[in-house]
Amino acid sequence: MALQFARLFLAIALVRAAASLSDGDGVAGRGRQTTTRYGRVFSFGDSLTDTGNALHVAAGPASRPPYGETFFRRPTGRASDGRLVVDFIVEALGVPQPTPYLAGKTAADFRRGVNFAVGGATALYSQFFKSRGLNTFVPVSLTNQTGWFGKVLQLLGTVHEQRKVAATSLFIVGEIGINDYLVALGGNRTVGEVKTFVPYVVGAIRLLVADVIAAGARTVVVPGMIPLGCEPQLLAQFHQAGEYDPESGCIARLNDLAELHNRALNRMLSGLRRAHPGAAIVYADLYRAVTDLIVSPRRYGFRERPLAACCGGRGGAYNFDTAAFCGSPGTAACADPSEYVSWDGVHFTEAANRRIACALLQGSDVTAPPNSWGATEAGRLEALGVPQPTPYLAGKKAADFRRGVNFAVGGATALDLQFFKSRGLKPFVPVSLRNQTRWFSKVLQLLGPVHEQRKVAAASLFIVGEIGINDYLIALSGNLTVGEVKTFVPLVVGTIRSVVADVIAAGARTVVVPGMIPIGCEPQLLAQFRQGGRTGDYDPKSGCLARINDLAELHNRALNRMLGGLRRSHPGTAIVYADVYRAVTDLIVSPRKYGFRDRPLDACCGGRGGAYNINTTAFCGSPGTAACADPSEYVSWDGVHFTEAAHRRIACALLQGSDVPALPNSWGATEAGRRRIGCV
Structure with a gap:
């Protein structure tokens, strides 16, 4: 059964730092209003x-x-x-x-x-x-x-x-x-x-x-x-x-x-x-x-x-x-x-x-460790007051890209298209991380000489991912077993490693790499595997498909090992793992705690009802489908992607601002910034 829609997440985002800690000497000037997220x-x-x-x-x-x-x-x-x-x-x-x-x-x-x-x-x-x-x-x-x-x-x-x-x-x-x-x-x-x-x-x-x-x-x-x-x-x-x-x-x-x-x-x-x-x-x-x-x-x-x-x-x-x-x-x-x-x-x-x-503090010409624990950078953009990055394909000139760039494409894969074609699999869109890396290089060339490029990179936050879910969804929709799909993990993680290494080589000082979401909690996959599923396949606490979540956890373990190696190779760069898996799982396991309804695995927008309100032949937006009355009560928007309410909660978790105990705010917002997006 073909999957009808692919996930849209940030794959590589280049976001300019919103604030500098330095005056002429590289520390906070006396006349300047400084902000901090530490007490x-x-x-x-x-x-x-x-x-x-x-x-x-x-x-x-x-x-x-x-x-x-x-x-x-x-x-x-x-x-x-x-x-x-x-x-x-x-x-x-x-x-x-x-x-x-x-x-x-x-x-x-x-x-x-x-x-x-x-x-x-x-x-x-x-x-x-x-x-x-x-x-x-x-x-x-x-x-x-x-x-x-x-x-x-x-x-x-x-x-x-x-x-x-x-x-x-x-x-x-x-x-x-x-x-x-x-x-x-x-x-x-x-x-x-x-x-x-x-x-x-x-x-x-x-x-x-x-x-x-x-x-x-x-x-x-x-x-x-x-x-x-x-x-x-x-x-x-x-x-x-x-x-x-x-x-x-x-x-x-x-x-x-x-x-x-x-x-x-x-x-x-x-x-x-x-x-x-x-x-x-x-x-x-x-x-x-x-x-x-x-x-x-x-x-x-x-x-x-x-x-x-x-x-x-x-x-x-x-x-x-x-x-x-x-x-x-x-x-x-x-x-x-x-x-x-x-x-x-x-x-x-x-x-x-x-x-x-x-x-x-990354404020002077002495190029030591980055300000991964210092002033304001960017997590989820609104929280930090930094500019929205320009979608790459919507920009043309340097001025379009100087305030940040989003290279992510819905449906994109980590692995090259040829990888899938050689295995008789069809990607959702003809875009992979290789394309996005090339686009990044083109943007750098527009921004000036190498010195200027490195200056921009050093003052920016890089978000590489989430990426890889479409690689696994393509394989699952192509009737490969979960065991067969697990063989893709080292290749997907290796591709992510290449991108992270490339942006560090370009001068990046802070790179955030989100992990895989709990794929087995996706309404689309729950509906797809429902008929063949056995009681033992489901996690009793979350209701998610355990064997598919095992795939996500395998990916995250491999990703963490890879990032550990990169940290040893680049001790002057802050490479942060963002635990999206934990943030999403918390919403599924304790929905009422975060303001959601008691059936967190149902999609808000879909058709034909059923256990998950998802039908791949009646995807959200198709004739005969409709959105729920109040999307803020739902975690899943369309069975594949999250609602705005869920995105807010996930962002708050990653910015250390909410009760969802995921990634700390090692790269994120001030209290005022988190308040802007409703975390506090």
Whole structure:
């Protein structure tokens, strides 16, 4: 039996970002109205993130001048001449400055966010080092910080209230681990011996990320390790060791340790993404952001000796001596810290921290990770106030496409037409992802030189899918068994992979890839397979065809594995899986919860009645068919596509705005934007 209509979804949408976080320096300008979708920030880590906790642990260098001289005009406990990366992120996102945990006491102190980071803290607990004859800098590890987080949650109210706070917060876990390695290197361990610490350090980070997700976190940013071999402290300590990188002047074997850490961290995060597809877990590439400043200092406004510390004593190639650390008698800060990358040989200047933050927020020329967790981009367009993308076939010139393009075509397949023809199958329309990819290339060429094309791509949201359902519907309508159709899955997912890789190669920084819907809940397929169906074929909870939903789930598992591989290959790109399957299933299983009638598998528009109000010979719009009185009570519009009411609910789920717990708003709207489309 031929299927009469094919699904229309976004296949590749190029949507321009609606807002920028940057002024001339790449962070929010003071006179600009900024928007955010986070209520607060919770941060964990060490001295690169500590905004005052160390003052309550030990009176270290950051407690005395000249620390804090550039911005605060006094020491604040920050290990810099001014603000840290976390300060700039908070400023750019327009959220409150989180309270240092050890400076707070009551729920009111913590309701606007908390910074648990402590200068000198390790990822691993103190006993790990003591058992190896090593001494830590301070008696604080991630275990302590996790315990403090638990205490804060208890202060914030009931479990429901705690989860609500967590879901509307940005979590930053790290940078952490550098002190674990410094403790070992300072204890005369070889780099090879220190490398054996990496699995333990990454494992400790994993536990904390898993804990915050279990507490309700929807967006977690995990910064990687900085290039250790570029630290003036280590360069001075190992200055006779040789093995310098010719481009940066950094110690290659120490940078190898940092890169080993980052590879292990990325693998771990990929595993967590697979385990928690409803959470956005973003790797922040600090290594690349810092290395860029070292390799090209003048490009970012720094002097020609980026490996020398601003504040220190005794001069030398790196202006660093552990016996004359910044703030000690006989030391002094440089005349202009903004010309230096390193403040004290261990930590960065405010100027460098600003550049690093800009890189992580996709606001500067430092091409590190995208702003997948930052300002407003686009999910469902109305929610974010971005322009409607022009349908590709309705446009002609650059002006038509500069505000975004929708390449999707109803009935399109992922696989080429020849694939189906060679198997005696007939596609619905002569358009596949290959056509859409070519159209995308033509649009890029219209938008200017390669530099301009990449600039547009970097400032856009790409939505690749949902795509693939028509490939499976064509096969099912061609009398192939579900088992035979399952053999198509690797080919469909492979084609999607090629498109995602192509847009990343073109400069994309944020790519959302929706998964497959629960095909077995489609009224058209339920009607088609009804006569041959057995009671055991139906899921008792949803009433959907279990074996056809198995096909969709197989597709989604393969899609997630593929995206995990792409994330490892492109750690600087946010590649987000959108769980459409879960969002739709929720509407089917609990229709009244979302305002739908009790028969969610019926089509609104169709003919001939029956269990699903669907008949392929009397499709919606044909003579003798009619729409229901109130489409907002129905999930399915025509047996194949959703009603506007259902689309709204699905969009709200993907934008983290509704009770449908699907994809978090890792790429989406502000509260006001979600309100615009009726999520709240």
